[in-house]
Amino acid sequence: MESPFRSEAAAFRFLLITIGAFALIVGASAIDPALGFLVFLILAGAAVAIYLRQRGPAPDREHVEHVGAPDERRILVVANETVGGQELLSVISVRALEWKSEFFVVCPALNSRLKTWTSDEDPARAKAQARLGVTLERLASVGIEAQGEIGDGDPLVAIEDAVRTFHPDEIVISTHPVGRSNWLVRGVPDAVRARYDVPVTHVVVDLEAEAAAEPAEDA
Amino acid sequence: MTDVSLHAEALHDHHGPPEANQSSRVDARTLGMLLFIGSEIMLFGSFFAAYFFVRVVNPSAPPEWPPEGYHFPVFVAGVNTAILVTSSFTMHWALQSIKRGQRAGFLAGMVLTFVMGLAFLLTQVVEYVNVGFNTGDGAFASVFFGLTGLHGAHVAIGLSLLGMVIIRGFRGHFSPEHHHGVELPGIYWHFVDVMWIVVYATVYLL
Numbered sequence: 001m002e003s004p005f006r007s008e009a010a011a012f013r014f015l016l017i018t019i020g021a022f023a024l025i026v027g028a029s030a031i032d033p034a035l036g037f038l039v040f041l042i043l044a045g046a047a048v049a050i051y052l053r054q055r056g057p058a059p060d061r062e063h064v065e066h067v068g069a070p071d072e073r074r075i076l077v078v079a080n081e082t083v084g085g086q087e088l089l090s091v092i093s094v095r096a097l098e099w100k101s102e103f104f105v106v107c108p109a110l111n112s113r114l115k116t117w118t119s120d121e122d123p124a125r126a127k128a129q130a131r132l133g134v135t136l137e138r139l140a141s142v143g144i145e146a147q148g149e150i151g152d153g154d155p156l157v158a159i160e161d162a163v164r165t166f167h168p169d170e171i172v173i174s175t176h177p178v179g180r181s182n183w184l185v186r187g188v189p190d191a192v193r194a195r196y197d198v199p200v201t202h203v204v205v206d207l208e209a210e211a212a213a214e215p216a217e218d219a
Numbered sequence: 220m221t222d223v224s225l226h227a228e229a230l231h232d233h234h235g236p237p238e239a240n241q242s243s244r245v246d247a248r249t250l251g252m253l254l255f256i257g258s259e260i261m262l263f264g265s266f267f268a269a270y271f272f273v274r275v276v277n278p279s280a281p282p283e284w285p286p287e288g289y290h291f292p293v294f295v296a297g298v299n300t301a302i303l304v305t306s307s308f309t310m311h312w313a314l315q316s317i318k319r320g321q322r323a324g325f326l327a328g329m330v331l332t333f334v335m336g337l338a339f340l341l342t343q344v345v346e347y348v349n350v351g352f353n354t355g356d357g358a359f360a361s362v363f364f365g366l367t368g369l370h371g372a373h374v375a376i377g378l379s380l381l382g383m384v385i386i387r388g389f390r391g392h393f394s395p396e397h398h399h400g401v402e403l404p405g406i407y408w409h410f411v412d413v414m415w416i417v418v419y420a421t422v423y424l425l
Contacts, residue, residue, distance in 0.1 A: 009311070015304075026420055026424045
């Protein structure tokens with residue numbers, strides 16, 4: 001949605017539209033007050049519909065500045081339910097072997113919209129904290145030092161916050177497979193690619209397949 | 220030492236409060252003006268609610284508007300409306316001029332906008348003096364003075380902003396690259412005009 005007051009030019013255009021709209025309303029009211037009210041309702045409905053359908057211009061791609069030693073690579077890992085997935089751990093391990101890497105794991109505290117509106121976030125944060133703790137321990141057990149934090153429930157906001165403080169050279173986003181991933185429905189990986197000028201790796205973790213494969217491997 | 224490592228060192232050796240984290244992708248100053256205008260819309264909305272209550276919802280609402288025996292100076296207010304709307308055109312011209320580096324056009328546009336805004340305000344004062352009723356003459360008079368007076372106060376604030384832009388403009392401030400200080404008062408001025416269109420159409424014409 002675009003605000004009609006986002007700039008002087010937009011506000012000026014909105015003023016002209018307002019003049020035209022009220023000229024119609026006053027003209028119709030002069031014929032019949034009920035007609036004037038009807039014109040007002042139609043114009044108000046049309047204005048709301050246009051406003052809701054408008055898509056703002058895509059913001060410029062943001063440059064993420066490299067910090068730290070030139071040979072060091074800072075990798076931001078964003079995952080929640082899939083944070084302990086084998087596929088994701090493999091990607092992290094490969095990065096750790098390839099580069100002198102520093103990892104920062106963000107687990108967005110996923111919550112329902114109703115609970116977010118009512119500030120009922122403690123259970124979601126506790127779950128995210130538990131997953132994060134297990135993952136960091138698991139990484140440490142294979143010699144990968146990583147730090148992490150719980151992020152905002154909105155993955156894009158969580159990534160935005162982490163980018164500000166961590167300055168990653170690469171962002172790794174882990175999701176469920178297509179069909180089970182809410183983040184894919186929302187287009188989170190593509191949105192992050194469009195927003196930042198660092199490589200974005202999308203890792204698909206199929207926890208069900210991993211769980212099904214485990215007994216076979218044990219056997 | 221490279222620029223990159225210098226920057227990293229600066230980040231780690233930084234003293235004082237950390238740099239403000241700006242999650243919003245809207246410029247902070249523009250966002251501030253948007254939030255301010257949002258609050259203004261709610262303020263005007265409360266006055267319009269009172270107005271429609273007095274005129275429509277109230278069981279003892281007068282059958283005519285304005286009530287019998289009273290008269291609104293529709294023509295004078297119409298001329299005043301034309302003046303205010305024209306001032307938005309000159310405001311737009313002023314901003315377009317400074318964006319193109321035309322200082323003369325910018326200053327002329329700003330001064331014209333200010334003069335027209337002042338003319339609007341003075342005409343409103345004259346209208347108040349000659350309107351023939353006062354705030355104590357019933358609820359209709361209260362909402363009339365309340366709504367138009369609230370808008371007049373906004374015009375006065377807008378004139379203060381325009382005055383500051385004019386002073387800065389004559390002192391050589393603003394350029395095609397730096398004109399945010401003109402853009403924001405411009406947004407506010409157009410908002411004040413939009414609200415007047417609504418007030419004029421609702422109170423005087425409908």
